[in-house]
Amino acid sequence: MDGDYTMKSKALVVMAAVAAMITGTAVAAETFRNTITGDDLKVPESSNPEGRDTAAVKHFLESGVNLYTEVKACLPKGEEVYLTSCSGCHGHVGEGKVGPGLADNYWTYPKNKTDKGLFETIYGGAQGMMGPHSDLTLDELLKLMAWIRHIYSGDVADADWLTEEQKKTFKPYKPEEHASADGSAKAADGDECKVSAN
Ligand code: HEC
Numbered sequence: 001m002d003g004d005y006t007m008k009s010k011a012l013v014v015m016a017a018v019a020a021m022i023t024g025t026a027v028a029a030e031t032f033r034n035t036i037t038g039d040d041l042k043v044p045e046s047s048n049p050e051g052r053d054t055a056a057v058k059h060f061l062e063s064g065v066n067l068y069t070e071v072k073a074c075l076p077k078g079e080e081v082y083l084t085s086c087s088g089c090h091g092h093v094g095e096g097k098v099g100p101g102l103a104d105n106y107w108t109y110p111k112n113k114t115d116k117g118l119f120e121t122i123y124g125g126a127q128g129m130m131g132p133h134s135d136l137t138l139d140e141l142l143k144l145m146a147w148i149r150h151i152y153s154g155d156v157a158d159a160d161w162l163t164e165e166q167k168k169t170f171k172p173y174k175p176e177e178h179a180s181a182d183g184s185a186k187a188a189d190g191d192e193c194k195v196s197a198n
Pocket of ligand 1: 100
């Protein structure tokens with residue numbers, strides 16, 4: 001009897017340790033695939049080793065959902081990345097240039113309406129000049145995606161990436177309203193870019 005009990009409790013300790021290992025490291029429950037070829041992008045192993053262990057990244061790898069969406073204090077970093085890496089081809093506010101518009105409700109690849117799909121297109125690239133952007137850290141990519149969602153100027157009803165709660169307060173971005181200052185995202189003083197995962 002006693003021996004049986006010890007065995008069982010040992011098994012429980014091992015199980016708890018395995019669970020801690022699983023939750024403590026970034027494990028992708030989702031398989032992320034190249035938008036054109038469908039090949040496994042091998043995320044997170046193929047990603048920039050930095051910025052893999054934030055709460056938002058862990059949550060995204062497990063669920064495909066970006067917790068940074070509409071978290072105001074996280075937007076300035078996303079805007080910075082966008083202006084450095086994307087606006088040259090997609091326009092200052094996603095209005096489109098050599099690359100297609102990113103702020104309207106038309107998507108060449110409809111899956112870009114989901115966080116997971118948008119990530120896959122940015123991370124793995126698409127056709128022609130749309131190269132892969134896997135050099136950015138996973139955390140930067142999520143902030144960048146939040147910024148792209150923020151500059152969305154189309155109908156809220158088509159914004160599948162917003163939760164029902166977010167849809168109630170989301171206002172389509174109007175570039176002219178942001179043109180007076182320097183047009184950049186401003187977080188209120190003291191705001192921190194934080195998410196509550198789970
Ligand atoms: C050198 C120019 C260039 C750069 C830089 C660039 N893109 Fe693109 N992007 C394109 C082109 C061209 C396409 C169209 C490719 C296609 O249809 O397969 C595209 C397509 C896309 C799409 C798919 C849009 C749709 O309608 O489905 C997304 C999303 C996107 N780019 C995001 C980004 C982001 C985010 C960045 C910055 C990290 C970026 N791009 C940088 C040229 C560029």
